[in-house]
Amino acid sequence: MTLKKLLTVAITLLIAQSALAGVKIEHWVSPSGARVYFIESRVLPMLDVQVDFAAGSMFDPTGKSGLAALTRGELDLGAAGRDETAIAEQLADIGANLGGGADTDRASVALRTLSAKDKREPALEILRDVLHKPLFDAAIFEREKARTIAGLKEAMTRPDSIAGKAFWVAMYPSHPYGQQASPESVAALSRDDLAAFHSRYYVAANASITLVGDISRGEAENIAESIALGLPKGEAASLPPAPAPPKGSVTKLPHPASQAHIYIGLPAIERGNPDYFPLLVGNYTLGGGGFVSRLMKEVRDKRGYAYSVYSYFAPLKQTGPFQIGLQTKRSQAKDAIKVARDVLGGYLKEGPSEEELTAAKANLTGSFPLRLDSNKKLLDNTAAIGFYGLPLDYLDQYQAKVQAVTADEIKQAFARRVRPADLITVTVAAD
Amino acid sequence: MRLRQVIPFLLAPWLLTAAQANPYEMTLQNGMRVIVKEDRRAPTAVQMVWYRVGSIDEVDGGSGVAHVLEHMMFKGTPSVGPGEFNKRVAAAGGRDNAFTSRDYTAYFQQVPKEKLEEMMQLEADRMRHLNVDAKEFEQEIKVVMEERRMRTDDNPQSKLFEQMNAVAFQAHPYRRPIIGWMNDLETMTAADAKVWYDTWYVPNNAYAVITGDVDHKAVFALAEKYYGPLEGHALPLRRAQTEPAQEGARQVTVKAPAELPVLIMGYKAPVLRDVEKDSDPYALEMLTAILDGHDAARFNKKLVREDKVALSVGIGYDSTARGPGMIHIHGSPSEGKTVADLQAAIRAEIARVQKDGVSEPELKRAKAQLLAGEVYKLDSMFGQAMEIGQTESAGIPYQKIDRMLEKLQQVTAAQVQAVAKKYFTDDTLTIGVLDPQPLDGKPRRPAVAVRH
Numbered sequence: 103m104t105l106k107k108l109l110t111v112a113i114t115l116l117i118a119q120s121a122l123a124g125v126k127i128e129h130w131v132s133p134s135g136a137r138v139y140f141i142e143s144r145v146l147p148m149l150d151v152q153v154d155f156a157a158g159s160m161f162d163p164t165g166k167s168g169l170a171a172l173t174r175g176e177l178d179l180g181a182a183g184r185d186e187t188a189i190a191e192q193l194a195d196i197g198a199n200l201g202g203g204a205d206t207d208r209a210s211v212a213l214r215t216l217s218a219k220d221k222r223e224p225a226l227e228i229l230r231d232v233l234h235k236p237l238f239d240a241a242i243f244e245r246e247k248a249r250t251i252a253g254l255k256e257a258m259t260r261p262d263s264i265a266g267k268a269f270w271v272a273m274y275p276s277h278p279y280g281q282q283a284s285p286e287s288v289a290a291l292s293r294d295d296l297a298a299f300h301s302r303y304y305v306a307a308n309a310s311i312t313l314v315g316d317i318s319r320g321e322a323e324n325i326a327e328s329i330a331l332g333l334p335k336g337e338a339a340s341l342p343p344a345p346a347p348p349k350g351s352v353t354k355l356p357h358p359a360s361q362a363h364i365y366i367g368l369p370a371i372e373r374g375n376p377d378y379f380p381l382l383v384g385n386y387t388l389g390g391g392g393f394v395s396r397l398m399k400e401v402r403d404k405r406g407y408a409y410s411v412y413s414y415f416a417p418l419k420q421t422g423p424f425q426i427g428l429q430t431k432r433s434q435a436k437d438a439i440k441v442a443r444d445v446l447g448g449y450l451k452e453g454p455s456e457e458e459l460t461a462a463k464a465n466l467t468g469s470f471p472l473r474l475d476s477n478k479k480l481l482d483n484t485a486a487i488g489f490y491g492l493p494l495d496y497l498d499q500y501q502a503k504v505q506a507v508t509a510d511e512i513k514q515a516f517a518r519r520v521r522p523a524d525l526i527t528v529t530v531a532a533d
Numbered sequence: 534m535r536l537r538q539v540i541p542f543l544l545a546p547w548l549l550t551a552a553q554a555n556p557y558e559m560t561l562q563n564g565m566r567v568i569v570k571e572d573r574r575a576p577t578a579v580q581m582v583w584y585r586v587g588s589i590d591e592v593d594g595g596s597g598v599a600h601v602l603e604h605m606m607f608k609g610t611p612s613v614g615p616g617e618f619n620k621r622v623a624a625a626g627g628r629d630n631a632f633t634s635r636d637y638t639a640y641f642q643q644v645p646k647e648k649l650e651e652m653m654q655l656e657a658d659r660m661r662h663l664n665v666d667a668k669e670f671e672q673e674i675k676v677v678m679e680e681r682r683m684r685t686d687d688n689p690q691s692k693l694f695e696q697m698n699a700v701a702f703q704a705h706p707y708r709r710p711i712i713g714w715m716n717d718l719e720t721m722t723a724a725d726a727k728v729w730y731d732t733w734y735v736p737n738n739a740y741a742v743i744t745g746d747v748d749h750k751a752v753f754a755l756a757e758k759y760y761g762p763l764e765g766h767a768l769p770l771r772r773a774q775t776e777p778a779q780e781g782a783r784q785v786t787v788k789a790p791a792e793l794p795v796l797i798m799g800y801k802a803p804v805l806r807d808v809e810k811d812s813d814p815y816a817l818e819m820l821t822a823i824l825d826g827h828d829a830a831r832f833n834k835k836l837v838r839e840d841k842v843a844l845s846v847g848i849g850y851d852s853t854a855r856g857p858g859m860i861h862i863h864g865s866p867s868e869g870k871t872v873a874d875l876q877a878a879i880r881a882e883i884a885r886v887q888k889d890g891v892s893e894p895e896l897k898r899a900k901a902q903l904l905a906g907e908v909y910k911l912d913s914m915f916g917q918a919m920e921i922g923q924t925e926s927a928g929i930p931y932q933k934i935d936r937m938l939e940k941l942q943q944v945t946a947a948q949v950q951a952v953a954k955k956y957f958t959d960d961t962l963t964i965g966v967l968d969p970q971p972l973d974g975k976p977r978r979p980a981v982a983v984r985h
Contacts, residue, residue: 145574146911190829194898197905216905245841252844252868256792259972358790358972359687393619406675409683429683461624468626471645475575476912
């Protein structure tokens, strides 16, 4: 198809289509045991497939921090009969992209391809090989190890990275979330560690597969099963004991930067916990609502202390953090921290005003369509629902759940989750 | 989301006509243009208002004022109080922000479609009625200084880029950083921002780009209602400012706390002025795709993977701009390698293109990626509005976007080789090197050979 024809068809389809009538996620378990989530979207001639494994850094064995990330990174650097060059060139030849990565919980491999069969089929074949038969070539492993170590050393000179790492170490002193990759831990890894990690965690029972795009249910079933079939059945990852609540602390690290980087927070909540909606709605007023939050008003608008100041809850598989972050001229770090702490203290005491609560709900419910207006956004939301085992009607219920939150529930949820005495403060480059 | 089955367009031949007309455009009496791209995938809309003014229009001593004014645009009008703009957008379930570049300043809101009218009303109000309050300015200028500290002063790579840019351009306003020199921010006053606003923020210097689940006729009527009554005035004469020809390589070194050395090599390059007659910018776009368009493109394959001389290496080139163009190559050497080693390896790769050209499969691959990208870009309404807005900002009508893509598809291997020979020359090269400094007094490996 010529460019012009392709575009005309794509644009014509845009006109012909009309919009969303509630999000319908189809779900099934493939015969080989992987959980599958599918949204059929025929508007654009493209397909997204994301495969998520519980294979994030929380599963790094003790002393082997960095293993999950390196394993994920090397998957597409040679698999089955293709070397790293062949994989990249063949994907490019059909205009497909392979992405993904590893965070604390998840390792993801994400394919975006045109949905035409002559493009889709070879792209899916590469995806399957990358998941099923990565080579973990020894020479490539040494090269990637060296690059990772160099990156870690560079990060150790950046105030924001230093602060971020120290913050997680302080929040999770005895949980894998606090174990940070270091040049030393990565240097100690071997090629066999990668292969072992892959065979333990990249298994069907530990996988969720999300498909969004221009295919039928039947095609989605076949694609998902072909992905799951090549994975060992295996077992779902077992979780470590939940993080112990830490004691409050202050960590102050030196750095020559002109600005201090400040993090305040503590482990607060896991995915799927019913406190999430009160915290989400409540945090909008505190520091989640962009330009209209209390933190923004007090720290930025009134005092000009910072360009960026925010708070958020990041629920994870296990207790994820509540975090306030800001950067300010190093000489005024103390004052800025005091303002942020005062704003938080006041909010814990008062909760939101009626007006603030109404505004929070108006934005969170009103902006809901913006969360779903592209295949990419549908993919991200659905993959998270699948990976974390959230209810399939999570998106349908979202607005009602936001609407139902009361000021009292917010105060109580904050009182349970954000205890001022337990707050951890990390500063880098503060005078 | 289950989307309705596609209506086969044989049954609806009018759709083809509609598709070819989309986007739609009109010009108001006051000179403001309104471009609407209908996209009915989801019940949302994006409004962007672009002003043809950026740091390129600033003068010495006043760097950063375009960006400071962008911040001040959220500080209120007689009818919408300070901070009220953001509040109203948030209440509408929207997201909003703004960005300043060398060539333009743009403001946007993403909203549920039924809120578009309110956004147009708000944006029209602040186009001519901004209150540049001295007290608000006093706080906001501090925020901008914090932004500068965060983005540039404490970021060695940004600092290097800023310095390198100031050396590469000597006369053209592109030599000044968009965020402004710190000293200029320190001496700037509310009156400076006010003059900037009064001079440039008029409908005849602006255009709106609206994408989403909207009817263009309805949007045009709203534009008449809200933007139509605003009065314009003549803009100051914009003198063409031509950078004198560079006649020899330049180099700048920046020392900053870091671990890794960084090398930037900037070559002066043309930008697209005439979509039909120009050909070099298209060939340069394809060249950058062949060098760095995927993980096994030439730079990564040879320098990172095979020779392991670089930890990372990339190339950037923007073929549309109001001012002069530049190709940037940037990278960091591997452990045990120097910036000089990396530079030699990059030069060898360039020489290989100059001598042997590029292969047909490489060119075909780059074109296939481009073609797929045209489909993927339709997944983002925001991205589509950005593409229209940016193209227009460089003085190229958005109607030419498809033609530019066709021209890219027509580039030949011989043209790619020819532009490699023509533009990768030492005489127009500026080299920037980050010499990493220890945080703690311990010595680091030197980035450049030190003469004792």
